[in-house]
Amino acid sequence: MDIKKTQEIGPEQKFPSTLRLVPTHPARRCQNLNCLFRFLIWCSHLKATAMIELLKTVPLFASLKKKEISYLAEIAREVEYPANTVLFHEGDLGDRLYIVIGGELEIIKALGRPEEHPLRVCLAGEHVGEMCFLNPSGARSATVRALTPVKLLELKRDDFEALLHRRPSVAYAIALGLSQRMLNSESRFLRIIAEKDRQLSEAQEQGYITENKSRSDPETVGPDSRADEHHGTLGLGIPHIQIKTFGNFQVFRGEALIGEQEWKAKQRKLLLKAIITRGMECVPKDILIEDLWPEISPISAERNFKVLLHRLRKTLEPSMDKALGSSYVVFKDNLVSLRKDLCRVDLDEFVILRQRGEKAEDAGDTKRAILCYRSCIDLYRGDFLSEDLYTPWAEAKRNELQAMYIDLLLRTAELYERKGGSKKAISYYKLIIKEDPTHEEACQKLMLIYSNRGMRAEAVKVYEECKRALQDYVGVQPDKLIESIYKKITENQ
Numbered sequence: 001m002d003i004k005k006t007q008e009i010g011p012e013q014k015f016p017s018t019l020r021l022v023p024t025h026p027a028r029r030c031q032n033l034n035c036l037f038r039f040l041i042w043c044s045h046l047k048a049t050a051m052i053e054l055l056k057t058v059p060l061f062a063s064l065k066k067k068e069i070s071y072l073a074e075i076a077r078e079v080e081y082p083a084n085t086v087l088f089h090e091g092d093l094g095d096r097l098y099i100v101i102g103g104e105l106e107i108i109k110a111l112g113r114p115e116e117h118p119l120r121v122c123l124a125g126e127h128v129g130e131m132c133f134l135n136p137s138g139a140r141s142a143t144v145r146a147l148t149p150v151k152l153l154e155l156k157r158d159d160f161e162a163l164l165h166r167r168p169s170v171a172y173a174i175a176l177g178l179s180q181r182m183l184n185s186e187s188r189f190l191r192i193i194a195e196k197d198r199q200l201s202e203a204q205e206q207g208y209i210t211e212n213k214s215r216s217d218p219e220t221v222g223p224d225s226r227a228d229e230h231h232g233t234l235g236l237g238i239p240h241i242q243i244k245t246f247g248n249f250q251v252f253r254g255e256a257l258i259g260e261q262e263w264k265a266k267q268r269k270l271l272l273k274a275i276i277t278r279g280m281e282c283v284p285k286d287i288l289i290e291d292l293w294p295e296i297s298p299i300s301a302e303r304n305f306k307v308l309l310h311r312l313r314k315t316l317e318p319s320m321d322k323a324l325g326s327s328y329v330v331f332k333d334n335l336v337s338l339r340k341d342l343c344r345v346d347l348d349e350f351v352i353l354r355q356r357g358e359k360a361e362d363a364g365d366t367k368r369a370i371l372c373y374r375s376c377i378d379l380y381r382g383d384f385l386s387e388d389l390y391t392p393w394a395e396a397k398r399n400e401l402q403a404m405y406i407d408l409l410l411r412t413a414e415l416y417e418r419k420g421g422s423k424k425a426i427s428y429y430k431l432i433i434k435e436d437p438t439h440e441e442a443c444q445k446l447m448l449i450y451s452n453r454g455m456r457a458e459a460v461k462v463y464e465e466c467k468r469a470l471q472d473y474v475g476v477q478p479d480k481l482i483e484s485i486y487k488k489i490t491e492n493q
Helices: 026-056 066-075 157-166 169-205 223-232 266-277 285-292 298-316 346-362 366-379 392-418 422-435 440-452 456-474 480-492
Strands: 002-005 019-022 077-081 086-088 096-102 105-109 117-122 143-146 150-156 241-244 250-253 329-332 335-338 343-345
Touching (some): 026 066, 096 157, 157 366, 298 329, 366 392, 422 440
Antiparallel strands (some): 077 150, 105 117, 105 143, 241 250
16 A cells, blocks of 8 residues: 555645555555654654653753663653642552653642642642652652643652662652752741741730630640650651661661671671561561570570560660660561561562562563563672571572572563563673573573574583583583584584
8 A cells, every 4th residue: 555645735735634545566565664664663762862851851860871761761651631630639649750841730738627738839840749659658748739731751659669779869869859848848837937926926916815825735735645746756767777688788777887896796687687588577586586596495595585686676776765665676476577667678679679570571561670670680789698608597598589580680681682682681691690600591592692693602602601510510411402502503603
């Protein structure tokens, strides 16, 4: 079929107003389809380029490299809303961040009252909705409404967290933005207080104020109210704990590394490692006792556990209040848990990112799957608890995670290979072989890619190294498939 015009194109008219398809020669038809295909690719490339240029102007992403900006452009979605549209209400559960491309958004706070209190207006380049990412409950902290017709970029929580793992400086940019907003809010609040004081003074001078101190006097507030207030502030102002279990075991209190002089004894670290290995939440005390003291009497083990748990809590929180207990390690009903809102563990992030990547891959979303897998791979800086090579419970978990890591590398390499990115696929197959020189599937696929790219010497080298590793570590010869691939390569040479 060919595209023919049915109306004359005048000097001011670039395209015909009506198009129709008529039969043509097959060769011409193929040529037309190729032109149409190239045109569609060009349009897609143009749109992606425009998106990348737009994201570069957003202060939040100023620290990102070109590749990361490109990833962001692929996963962000462009949306439009008319004026007066409410994007979300205060208290709603949220999982999306919005970046303003054009138009204006109004941030509104209810403050527990029916009337609205406008806080600020967001213009092009600003972002809203990030607070639900920082709030463990995921609840929106304010209502957002379109003041004018708006064009926005929408970014999901999963994608944003994966980006943070690859580029932590984005978190710093958000922190700077939040700090500035807090300063602006504080200044505005002080101005309101000053104005209220002025109005109150004027009212008192005119005799319009009635004495009613009993309602507002702090001394009349009951103990239950104070308890509620105290409970609501639990955990506020306490530095977060960050724990790295891949490679060298490290624990950070805020930004400061907890040094060996603070740990004082290896057992405190070992108890924390056991809690993490056993799942971090609701770990039975008896399992931890069995992990740390398998050969002593139950009475002695019980005593050791109580002393060691107290010392671990004091190490993590030197200023721990005895009345409140530990902010980080909870012990209740003979179950031990780390507070996930205050303790960030790379193992937990590794497992979550892997699950998100698998979910995206199953849904056919290759770009999002690769982003999650790569973020997950970046977290794996070395073997799990590599210092505890001969601790049975640590070794079992280490082997399990090493298998997960190799599987992630294989999945990522295969996804890139399907997309035609053989160069990137090669790098991930190499990582697999570095981790496990006897991994025959990775060797097979790497040999085939090298052969298809005309790099036969490299393919032969992969075969020889694989054969040597299998003989040295396992005492077997390569399987028939590798042998047949090798034979075909050498015959072609």
